[in-house]
Amino acid sequence: MSSVHFLCPRCDARLARESDEPAHACERCGNSNIVVAPPADSIIASCAACGHDQLYFQKDFNRKTGIALVVVGAIFVPWTYGLSLLGVTILDYVVWRLVKDVIVCYRCQAVHRGYPPNTALKPFDLVTHDRHVYGAAPPGAEEGHR
DSSP: OOEEEEEOTTTOOEEEEETTOOOOOOTTTOOOOOOOOOOTTOOOOSOTTTOOOOEEEEEOOOHHHHHHHHHHHHHTHHHHTTHHHHHHHHHHHHHHHHSOEEEEETTTOOEEESOOOOTTOEEOOHHHHHHHHHSSOOTTTTTTOO
16 A cells, blocks of 8 residues: 655654545644645655655665664674674565665655655665755765765
C-alpha cells in the first residue's frame, strides 16, 4: 500500500495518508491540511505534503535498530572472537538487499512509501540537506560539488 507520512505543521504529530484516503484534519490538534497521497502507481517527482521538488531516496530501515545491532555485535566480540561483527555484517547485507527504498523530501522530511522508483532521484546528499536546514552548506563543502 502506498502512503505519505508527514508531520503536522502545527503540533508536529506524525500523520499518514494512504493512496486512496482523502485529506482530513490532524487527529491530534484538528489543524486542517490538504495532503493527499498520490495514486499507488505514480512516479513521485514532488513532495505530496509540501510540493517541494527536491527529494532523495533511502532504504526503509530504522536507523536506531541498525545501530543497536552493531552495538550488540560489538559487545559480543570478546566471546565470539569477532565473529559477531561478521554476523552483523552479513545480516546488514541481507537486510539491505530485502528492504525497499522510500522517497524523502529535503524540506519537510515527508516519507513516501510503496511508490515505484524514480530514476531521476539521487541518494541523500549532505550539502543539499544543509542548504535546506541551515540556508547554506558549511564553508568549503560546495567545492567540487555538483
